[in-house]
Amino acid sequence: MLITPAVIIDYDIMINNLITTQRECDKRGINLRPHFKAHKTPLLAEIQERIGAIGFTTAKLSEAELLKEEGFKDIIVAYPIVTQSNVSRLRELSEGIKVGTIVDSYEGVDVLNNGFEGSKLDVYIKIDTGLNRCGLKSSDDIIAFAKNIKLKRNLNLIGLLTHAGHSYKCSSLAEVMNIGQSEGKILLDIKNKLKASGIHIREISVGSTPTLNFVIDVQGVTEVRPGNYIFNDNTQLALRTSKMDNCALTVKTTVISKKESGFIIDAGAKTLGLDKGTHGSNILEGYGKILEYPEAQIVGLSEEHGFVNSQKQPEIGGVITLIPNHSCVVMNLAPRVFLNKNNKLENIENKGRLLNY
Template sequence: MDIESLDTPAVVIDLDRVDANLAAAQRYADEHGLALRPHVKTHKLPWIAHRQVALGAVGITAQKIGEAAVMVAAGIEDVLLSYPLVGETKLEPLARLARATPRLAVALDNDVSLDLVGRAASEAERTIDVLIEFESGRLRTGVVAPDEALPLAQAIDAHTHLRLRGFMTYPLGAGAGDWVREARSVLARHGLEAPVFSGGGTPGMWHAHEMPGLTELRPGTYAYHDRATVAAGAGRLDDCALHVHVTVVSTPERGRAVIDAGSKTLTSDTVAASVGAGYGLVLEHPEAVITALSEEHGVLDVSACERPPRVGDRVRIVPNHVCPVSNLVDVVTVHRGGSLHGVWPVAARGTTR
């Protein structure tokens, strides 16, 4: 079977492009003395995680305990949980993960999360490394002022089964280096050290070495790339390793076509107007715009196409944001040079807890 024989919609991965993307990032990190800790939320595949580690990554980053557990069960030994852990229901899963993982770190920004992590570490009788998350431009989680890191750092240092490792932020705002420098100074006055400064992600990854004091880089989307990272200059269209293969199922009137993929496949994520319109880039008809998605229908404005697609035509779409696409499908089809290599289950799909 070749790619053109696949039933659609199908999420198809070019492993040659994946290999090239992974190698380029590792080369960059090595050249600039940065530890690479890629985020697995993009691909959710143990094979790619192992490939990243084999190339030189120090470990992986995972968002949730369930996602990390899949990777650890597949043999990954060094994991950073980058999402805040809050709630008693997280206690036992975190303790189990700590027992199973040779090297486990978590990021947090409050004492409630710290208490939970400490109890899990004690129950597991394992040391868990802790990074204090700080806010650097996304206005999500993270302590805001450097002084706010001190009480957390002191509590971590005082705990038998916790070890203070440093600071983490996402993305990597312009003032992040100054923030870490000031926070380290505050901690040093109290005899504390925080050697790790971990930042992400893909859009600005090729400039990460310009950030003063950065020690670790956590990109995720670079494994596949997508329309957004291409627009950000982090990759080229030819670097995009994941395409959604679809079929035109209707052309009800001039200028309009319908494909067999909607929000359940492409997601409803958009990109900035300056990047382009619609819910993805149609490679065979770049003038087409995916104007609307319902669950299983994608509506295309093809009025600008010199040769509009016809019913039965197959086209490939580069998603606006590739990460949620991985989480929407049970399997991905992988190939090298157009020859099918296998159909792989998306092992960490749906691990949102």
């Protein structure tokens, strides 16, 4: 009997998601470099690589270090590395494999250049195309910044990189499409300005699951870095960038108590997370979609309890299925993950769980 709460990955749906995306990228001659933080599982990374991924993106060095330990050899750490201790880790990581990272400050450029004396590190200029997180805006003096990098003997400027995370705040698919087209065009415009100043770059790297199907049609994009596409989730459903049939990750949870307004489940915040939309977008009501009771709403979470408002009440002890709001968070929290393949559950190890440094 399955012990709940349990995270279940439908193998067939996952494979279909991976193959479909890889095929669309291959058609356009665009490299696919998935974001490892979406699943944090080397076994799934192996599958992605086998299907055609050229390498992986990570947020944190610890994720990249795990990938190297597991035999992967092409990694972009898409996170500012600005301390000497982390530069030392990055240099050690780069020994024997291909590694790149991002820069968006003169301080970051200097610390990387100093830390890679006698070696060479590939760097991308991080561009802020609307998320207002890290990165230089197109209105900044990117030409001067790029020229400064070119003066550094230990750095190799190879591209521009962005993440259109603001697409998660969209209220319509048309908005998502506009952002997807814009993220590619902004980077290409910067590339052309750099070229006119004598600075040639090779890579235009973009990435977010919502904008994926739109940005790949922007001619000149060389690489995409989606993460969530492997599973999809309730956020993608709300954005209309995925359908229910493409949601590969679900959570099985048991009804443990009844209330006048509904019932209580054994999946709480330590299983589902507290997201109501990525990047604080709060586009969702509730904390997941219950498949057996579509009218029900998970209105609150304690650490180990979920509060469900529902006109219909399942039996106590009954097991129900939900699509979480944010599958990446669920994978990071889950101590056990099951792969449902040929109607058999295989316990797989998400070795990168909780790696955040």
